[in-house]
Amino acid sequence: MLCRRTLRICVYGIAEENDKHPCMTSDSKEHWRLFQLEPELVFLFHYNSAEFSDVQECLSSTEFMDHIRKVMTVIDAAVVNLDSLSSLDEYLTNLGRKHRAVGVKLESFKTVGESLLFALESGLGDAFTPDARDAWSQLYSSVVRRMSRGWCRDPLEP
Numbered sequence: 001m002l003c004r005r006t007l008r009i010c011v012y013g014i015a016e017e018n019d020k021h022p023c024m025t026s027d028s029k030e031h032w033r034l035f036q037l038e039p040e041l042v043f044l045f046h047y048n049s050a051e052f053s054d055v056q057e058c059l060s061s062t063e064f065m066d067h068i069r070k071v072m073t074v075i076d077a078a079v080v081n082l083d084s085l086s087s088l089d090e091y092l093t094n095l096g097r098k099h100r101a102v103g104v105k106l107e108s109f110k111t112v113g114e115s116l117l118f119a120l121e122s123g124l125g126d127a128f129t130p131d132a133r134d135a136w137s138q139l140y141s142s143v144v145r146r147m148s149r150g151w152c153r154d155p156l157e158p
């Protein structure tokens with residue numbers, strides 16, 4: 001069975017040494033998959049109007065780490081509400097809309113999903129069975145489907 005804490009640790013494929021959990025079979029610190037797959041995403045994370053000069057600077061910032069926590073809080077909420085995901089509809093639709101406003105492209109949500117699956121696979125090894133992969137993939141797709149609705153909606157709509 002997959003440990004929810006491991007999922008938290010793995011999102012974006014970033015894990016600090018002291019975050020390692022027994023159910024992770026290998027060190028996933030080197031897997032900064034998100035920016036390997038789509039390096040230009042780094043420019044969308046700017047805080048206090050300042051862009052990060054490179055990926056490394058972004059990865060070591062507290063704001064970016066906070067964003068990872070935000071993503072994981074959403075994933076966590078989806079896991080907790082697995083049987084009633086529609087209760088998150090309004091929140092996720094708004095979240096999608098907010099991401100469009102900060103310049104995130106619809107396709108980039110897929111990149112986060114790929115990084116998530118890649119990191120889980122790297123961290124969990126054989127424990128990340130095809131069934132587990134399929135389950136996480138479906139869960140993440142359900143979240144993104146709801147976010148996409150807000151992304152696509154006319155921003156002038158209430």
Ligand code: HEM
Nearest residue numbers: 041044045046063067070071074075102104108109112143
């Ligand atoms: C596709 C790549 C993504 C980029 C470039 C991105 C970027 C951002 C930026 C720039 C912000 C505003 C600053 C901040 O709060 O850090 C933000 C907020 C946020 N993001 Fe993302 N994001 C991405 C994907 C996601 C995904 C997939 C989720 C959830 C599954 C997510 C969850 C959140 C949350 C919860 C917030 C806070 C919203 C609020 O303050 O109301 N992000 N994101």
